[in-house]
Amino acid sequence: MKTEPAVLTQTRRVRLVRSDAVQRLLAFGALILIIVVFSLASPNFLQFDNVVGILLATTVTGVLALGVTFVIITGGIDLSIGTVMTLSAVMTAIFLTEWHLPIPLGIVAGLATGALAGLVNGVFIAKLKIPSFIATLGMLNVAKGLALVISGLKPIYFNDTPAFNQAAMGSVVSAVVPGLDVPNIVLVFFGAAILASLVLSKTILGRYTFALGSNEEAARLSGVSVDGWKMAVYTLAGLFSGLAGVLIGARLNSAQPSLGQGYELDAIAAAVIGGTSLSGGEGTILGTVIGAFIISTLTNGLRIMSVPQEWQTVVTGGIVIIAVYLDIVRRRRQA
């Protein structure tokens, strides 16, 4: 027993270098590379306003990606996060603009809408055993339709509550460090990421998220109430969609009922690029955050270089395929 610690430290160090960290390091390296290349190619890229633009662009997709990371680690998928975000934004708008309720209540309404949609997903998937792909594809359309119906097909503006947009786009940071106008909404994203990271790595919900994706049957046989935790995970993903809805509403100062579909794919791509395995059991929040930044930085850089938007989409798609392929290669080597 006395000689063991040396051996243990050694294995631990080796593990750190060889295992899951690899894709995250790879992703981080890729992000640095992208930044370097674009800042060499265009002097505007590293301008403060552009950096804030990148941060803002990452925020909404990033929050969605945080939630979907949990779902993907369980071995499932959630395609409804984009339109659930839209529905949540619309509900917030109804509360604030139509019913003139206080802003905090509007925020709660948005979060609750997202969580409820997630819970419904969870019930269908865990209790009725509908494959997550199908259940959330259904929810994608349901939420999209409801958002259009409730809003009456038109954008709802937060004109009566200017404080909502001001709170989001104002900058607490600049009050402390004058000139550093980082919008509060970006801080919300980082706050949410830290929270998600804690939940995933330190709480029982996080532990069972991995357990579900690693070997669901083993978890069940160990007495874990698999169905309950699965519903919790989808509800959590819904809650993050709700948060994304509140954020996008505040940022655009309006709820746009036709905006939202497509966001889910960027979010899923962010998680996958960051090393979350589509076959479940593996993933980190840090990886997902890096993944989200890769996508937004790339899109931003290509736009600055005047690459047409169609080609930006092609590039992002290609990157996702490469990321998934790298994951498969890594898995094959481990086997």
Next chain:
Amino acid sequence: MPEPVGDLLVEMDGVSKDFPGVHALRGCRFELRRGEIHALVGENGAGKSTLMKILAGVYRMDAGRIRLKAADVDIATPRAAQQLGISIIHQELSLMPHLSAAQNIFIGREPRGRIPFFIDERRLNEQARTLFSSLNLKVDPQAKVGKLTVAQQQMVEIAKALSYNAEVVIMDEPTATLTETEIDELFRIIRKVRDNGVGVVHISHRLEELKRISDRVTVMRDGQYIATVDTKDASIERIISMMVGRTIYEGAAEIPETANPEVVLDVRALNRGRMVRDVSFTLRRGEILGLAGLVGAGRTEVARAVFGADRPDSGTILVHGQVAHIHSPADAVRHGIGYLSEDRKRYGLAIGMDVESNIVLATLRRFADAIGRVDFRRTRATAEQRVHRLDIRTPSIRQKVRNLSGGNQQKVVIAKWLTADTEILIFDEPTRGIDVGAKSEIYHLLNDLARQGKSIIMISSELPEILRMSHRIVVMCEGRIRGELSGAEATQEKIMTFATMRTTAIGPQTAA
């Protein structure tokens, strides 16, 4: 003989359970006392595991009752069983490879931190370390289970079951993959647990093991209770006769010693990952080559590499003396090699399709004309012929394969490969999940095929089966071939010696 009731921990009575098409258990009984090691024996398919899974809340019984400490109990879920103090170690490892050993052991009952829902990871690892050291186990609690060896994983599994402080511990073939030293270690632990007043159920195939470890033996056969005897009063011969009940297998097959049969398959220095290391062997025309070893020895991996299902890292495969470039199962089939997976329902059959479709599945192109129209008269004729020749018991060739018994499903797979003109057939656990009566039919069929000049590689974990069927036996352990025996000289003991020649010890795994 009436026992004092307080002494009885578990009483199961009249327990019945049906699965689609099978009476798994019929009116079964079982009892377990405090502080005893109770061996549960029977042939494959006798219902031992099913009975114990009912006790552990994995399955619900259709009829019968269970009494725990003289009180009727309803064990609806694994969690309910755990709360009643019943713990089971499953035969197939049920761990989560992405989690650490400690995380696996305490899954579902993690020590909580001060903040609600937060896990006290330090205490978790500490508890695991204490548990491991009490069992004398050298495993790093923080090592991911997926990176441990099979034997280490097994030990984690055992530590996990014991960690529930259970009053009833059920071990479903815990020794199947362990070496002698590891088994001694396990037995030491089991005895310690028993002496603390726990009732231990030990399911095993190895009868000599039962003599060493158990206090009483319950024998099951064909889903029924046969008898319970004190181990010290029962000879192994008597237990075997109770298990078998009737003579199912006739004596070992005669081996036709053809003069200099041609080598049809020559595998040289095949490597793939950790499970296939420097594997070389030959297979002759009309030969049945037994591939023996413990579960996880790498036999299936060798078969899959030869069949092109997994790409080997290095090595050469010669078919009829010619180098064969096998990169996919389609290449293997072109070279006349067929693989019959142990998991027929997943890899061998389209179970939702009928007998005819399955038989011609691999060769449909041959029945089609230039623009892809299938000549169904010919497929029907071929299927009818195969069904007749192999004596596949089915109401018609239109029957869905799902509705056939395990033995007949296996015959359909064989029919498919025969239709594809395969010369070399690799059978992976050909009688797994097949009831006892149908087994001997499969054996006859394998012998017939060999006599007709087919060459057969048979992977089997059942030593009697290997010994009975094989002309020659190759034994694997940890991805390497450890020995070769002729059918005549092979014994269970010799095979087991080769099968347990390990290089890796149970201990902290250094990065390989």
